Amino acid sequence: MTDPQWTENDVPDQGGRVAVVTGANSGLGLETARVLAEHGAHVVLAVRNLDKGRQAVAHITGRVPGAELGLQRLDLASLESVRAAASELRAAHPRIDLLINNAGVMYTPRQKTQDGFDLQFGVNHLGHFALTGLLLEAMLPAPGSRVVTVSSFGHRIRADIHFDDLQWDRSYNRIAAYGQAKLANLMFTYELQRRLAPHGTTIAVAAHPGAAATELQQNLPAPLRATASLFLPLVAQSAVMGALPTLRAATATAVTGGQYYGPSGMGGTRGYPRVVASSARSHDEAVQQRLWAVSEQLTDVKFPV
Helix, strand or coil: CCCCCCHHCCCCCCCCEEEEEEEECHHHHHHHHHHHHHCCCCCEEEEEEEHHHHHHHHHHHHHCCCCCEEEECCCCCEEEHHHHEEEEEEEECCCCEEECCCCCCCCCCCEEECCEEEEEHHHHHHHHHHHHHHHHHHHHCCCCCEEEEEHHHHHHHCCCCCCCCCCCCEEEHHHHHHHHHHHHHHHHHHHHHHHHCCCCCCCCEEEEEEECCHHHHHHHHHHHHHHHHHHHHHHHHHHHHHHHHHHHHHHHCCCCCCEEEEEEHCCCCHEEEEEECCCHHHCCHHHHHHHHHHHHHHHHCCCCC
């Protein structure tokens, strides 16, 4: 039996729900926020640049008159900013139904976060780890609440958790660093789901957009950028399509904790969303638990589960 072609029209009514979407000012995050708003959710756009965030709010309002939107400054490269944002979000929204950990950086040159973490690991994994931990108490009482973390095909490419050099201080490879961060996203999701399982209906789910045409490709190394300019137009899908796996993971009624959603066609690069498999490495429970412990130490955030 083939999987039906799930589209944004299949998103159930989100009226009365509060959704926080990180990196919602452009690309996948913007489309995710728009669709949730169209279906009645109160959507908070959590963004690093408030000017771009205001433009995103105007864009969505132009498409969805009467949309219930909020704007929250969040710099995932700063744990101070993450803590401040979480505090403001909890004060404004005692109940949060959806947290969509969408923001990310890809293949950046060697850079450090404000706290001294590798930029890709710090933004893609540690920032979202801390944000989730700080917001979870507002989610646990909400029936059917979900944490959706966006991973990538990159979790299969030169990907491992380098506990001996998590921050790439000894040497740096931007592709391997991205692979580590995206693998960490999945390991975080699976370990979080295991911890959530005894605590009611809150679940953790992951998604990936396939080869979506977004701003993430801007940091590709020059040789890859030349190849990508020829290859991506043949396989890349729009941000509208790339957001569908996230939206299905966040809203579809049949979703269960620990699932991973991605495109169904062309080797997972494009197409309508369905449940897909992640790498065998991502399911290593011992590594998941070790990564969790290290992430708690680095962020000084303890989860209520």
